[in-house]
Amino acid sequence: MSNKVINELCLCPGLQCTMNEERGEGGPTSETTLSGDHGHQSKAKRRVQQETPESPGPSGVSMEMDCSMARPVGLNEGQPFVEGQPFTKKVKQESADSSGPSCVSLNTDDSRIHPLQCKEEAHSPGEERQHQERSKVTSAQSLLQHQTELIKRAEEDAQTFLDKRLKKLWRVLFPDLPQGSESQREEEEEMDGKKNDQWRRALKGVVDIAKLCLMEMNQEELADKLWNETVAVECQGKIKSHLKKVSGCVFEGQSTGLNDFYIEPCITERGSGEVNMEHEVRMMETASRKPGKEETIFKCEDIFKPLPGKDQPIRTIMTTGVAGIGKTVLTHKFTLDWSEGKTNHDIHFTFPITFRELNLLKGKEFSLLELLHYFFIETKEAGVCRFDQFQVVFILDGLDECRLPLDFQNNPTLTDVTESASVDVLLTNLIRGNLLPSARIWLTTRPAAANQIPAECVDMVTEVRGFNNLQMKEYFRKRFREDTEASTTISHIMTSRSLRIMCNIPVCCWIMATVLKHWFKTSKIGEEMPKTLTQMYIQFLRVQFIQGDRKCIGRAGTNPQWSPEGGKIIVSLGKLAFNQLEKGNLIFYETDLVECGIDVQAASVYSGVFNQIFKEECGLYQDKVFCFVHLSIQEFLAALYFLISFIDTGVNEFSKEQSPSKEDHTIYQRAVDEALEREKGHLDLFLRFVIGLSLGDNQHLLQGLLPKKRSQQHYIVSHIKEKISGELSPQRSINLFLCLKEMNDNSLVNDIQRKLKSGSLSGEQLSPADCSALVFILMSSKKEVEVFDLKKYCATEKGLLRLMPVLK
Known part of the structure; x- marks a missing residue:
């Protein structure tokens, strides 16, 4: 090794070396500490006893050394240097010529070795030269030893x-x-x-x-x-x-840390390929119930693990759930835990991509490799091209929002990740396993869109059921700082079936928490809490308007006046909500907004409501995508616009024609008929809001926005009861009962309850309306029915069919 390398190693900053020397033969122990820390310099002191012929008595020389480097202190020319022994050594030297012992103490600082200074007498010039030569030799030997130790330590490290x-x-x-x-x-x-x-x-x-x-x-x-x-x-x-x-935040009116309020929703296995085409509120009827004993419950991080007793690996999973139930948040949690190194250490790459972003690439061609480089530029910069060598997870979120054809039957087969094709072709081949067969695929969707993927392409279907009652209570306890407020909120929600069902959806829990927080701060003594769904959403709109827009005169508990600018925006948003609800769209693009007269930039400036209930998301290269915070808000605004348009112009928005009757109850009846004509029930919640907005008290809360007209409510109630008595599915009947609940009409329910209490209920005497009322009461019960006596409630096949929701 060259002297230059040795010197560089020796002068390396930060190196520390501590060496202890055990007692030598016949001598005391000496210790020297070497350190590169200039803040704590340790000094090695040494006394060297030396006898010289010239000194008749003892002579003392003191030397102190700051050991930022090893310094030689050996004084005897004949003392051999042995590799591996310490640099400093107490030396005793006796000379036959000396008349007595001579004591020398050496002090050195951290930069050089001071020449020996004799306190009692000076050395002769010859002796001084001899001493300096011996010191140089010893210094070189000690330096070499120190460098050897550094090299050894560097090799070990x-x-x-x-x-x-x-x-x-x-x-x-x-x-x-x-x-x-x-x-x-x-x-x-x-x-x-x-x-x-x-x-x-x-x-x-x-x-x-x-x-x-x-x-x-x-x-x-x-x-x-x-x-x-x-x-x-x-x-x-x-x-x-x-x-x-990206995954660490969720939107609840504003950006919120995911882990601050995250509560694991209930995730269960569902039959592969099973598709539920009903409206989502119907599917929440049983969401708050406990999972069956045979149902498998999943944790987020275990979504790709094989089921107990099954060794078959899972490649493609589809997770279904109603809008706002927590599907997207679930994928964010999975991604966040992986990116933080908490779970799924076997996964090399997780690629979350939304169909909202993929929609923007319609008509363009990419290879799968180019598509990944497009969405994740880090892979392009690193030059990663062989994804088949890694365990990769694709999260494709929001299949129900897909505007690509996804033609699994007619799309060509593609196996080369470098071959270009349309995004539609890439997706179908990726899901089928033709492209990157080793990759795992996780699809999320609302139930109605699940059939876009062939059943043979999906290994397992899971369902997010949202919050059960315990999880809902936990959420509100996290949201409210005051325990009394949390307890009051929970008790109030548990008394209303409509509110309790909606609180299975985490987003709806946020809506109600927002409303009731404001109510606790501003309500007057004796003022009732919102108890119907329509009241809750009216108050939510008011709270957002008051907190965001700041142009609303008054406070909660009084009658606010809506500013012209804010009112105009709400009407425009209502028009967008209604038009897109008719088309079945949950996401919109800037062209959709322009068609409804919305200037996005101007609207976001002068209306806080726009920012609170309407989300703008920027994809790659600043492509803009819009959506309401939740489907129920879109349905509420659509109902509001539907009534405003009719009252202002007399136009029925369903037919786009002038209504033949000027009686306002006809528009409510028309809304009932229109909703019942939709086989999938996609206007059920919309209808409940329309009926709820017919109440004068609710219109009073919207004073200045919804023109107040006294509705002839008995006509509306009679029309709904007539429909209930007809041949309707149990789910349709239940929704109509909920519509009556929004109008505070409980006549049918009270009648069947009287029969139950009196014991006069007979299956043979039950009318279709009675059966529907019975179903509504049994399903509204807080207690779960463990045993259901069919003989007590029904005697006919039709009656049994009407009671099927209870049995389920």
Whole structure:
């Protein structure tokens, strides 16, 4: 090794070395500490006893040394230097010529060794020269010893570093090897997280060494794989960093930390390929019930794990659930936990992509590789091209919002990830497994759109049921700081079946928490809490208007006047909501807004309501996508616009024609008929809001926005009861009962309850309306019915069919 290399190692900053010397033969113990920390300099003191012929008595010389470098202190020319022994040594020297012992104490500072200074008498020039020569020799020997120790330590540290990095490389290359302990993974992640260039070059050097060794062993394929893997690891770190920011927040009127209010929803297995085409409110009828004993409950992080007793791996999962039930939040939680290194350590890459973003690429062509580079630029910058070598998860969120054809039957087969095709063709081949068959696919969708994917392409279907009663209570306790407010809110919601059902949806819990928080702050003594769904949504609109727009005169509990600008925006949003609800669209683009007279930039400036209930999301390259915070808000605004339009112009928005009758109750009757004509029930919740808005008290809350007209409510109630008595499905009858509930009409329910209490109820005497009322009462009960006596309630096949919802 050259002197230049030795000197560089010796002068390396930050190195520390502590050496202790045990007592030598016949001598006391001496200790010297070497440190590179200039803030805590340790001094080594030494007394050297020396006898000279010239000194008749003892002579003392003191020398102190600051050991930022090793300094020689050996004084005897004949004393040999032995490698491995300490640099400093107490030396006793006796001379036959000395008449007595001479004591010398040496002090040195951190920059040089001071010449010996004799306190009692000076040396002769010859002795001084001889002493200096001996000191130089000893100094060189000590320096060499110190450098040897540094080299040895540097070699050990380099070997440790190399061993750790190589172990990680082998685990990446061979996933079947033991993955190491949690502490090892944390230490490796800490090493990976270092940002300085020297550190990165060192990591790359380890890869180069390993690759060279593999090539010397004629393992070129393995060497290339190792290189690709290490490049991917660096790319993975950048993607994780990006996904932490994207997935760590959710929108609840404003950006909120995901983990601040996250509560794990209930996720169960559902039959593969099963599609529910009903309206989502119907499907929530049983959501608050406990899962069956045979149902499998999933945790978010275990979504791809095989079911108990089944070894077959799961490649494609479809998760269904109503709008706002928590599907998207669930995928964010999965992504966030993976990116933070908490779960699914076997996954190399997670690629969450929404159909909203994919819709914007309609008509364009990409290869699958180009598509990934488009959405995740980190993969392009790193040059990662062989995704078949990694465990990859694609999360395709919002299938129900897809505007691509997804023609599984007629699309051509594609197996090459570098071959270009339309996004539609890429998706169908990816889901079928023709492209990247080793990749895992997670699709989320509302139930009505689940049939867009062939059943044979899906290995398992799961369902997000949202919050059960316990989870709903936990949510409100997190939302309200005051325990009394949380308890009052929970008790109030549990008394209303409509509110309790809607609170299975996390977004609706947020809506109600927003309303009731404001109510607790501003309500007057004796003022009732909102108890119907329509009242709750009216108050939500008012709260957002008051808090966001600040142009609403008055406060909650009084009658606010809507500013012209804000009122205009709400009407425009209502028109957009109604038109898109008719088309079945939940997401909109800027052209859709322009058609309804909405200037996005201007609206967001002068109306806080716009920002609170309407989301603008920017995709790649600033493409804009819009949606309401939740489907129920879209349905409420659509109902509001439907009535405003009729009262102002007399136009029925369903037919776009002038209504032949000027009696306003006819428009409510027309809304009932229109909703019942929709087989899927997609206007059921819309209808409940329309009927609820017929009440004078509710119109009073919207004074200045909805023109107040006294409705002839007995006509509306009679029309609904007539429909209930007809041949309707149980679900349709239940929704009509809920419409009556919005009008505070409980006549049918009270009648069947009297019969139940009197014991006069007979299956043979039950009319269709009675059966529907019985179903409504039984399903509204807070208690679960463990035993259902069919003989007590029905005697006919039709009666049994009407009671099927209870049996389910």
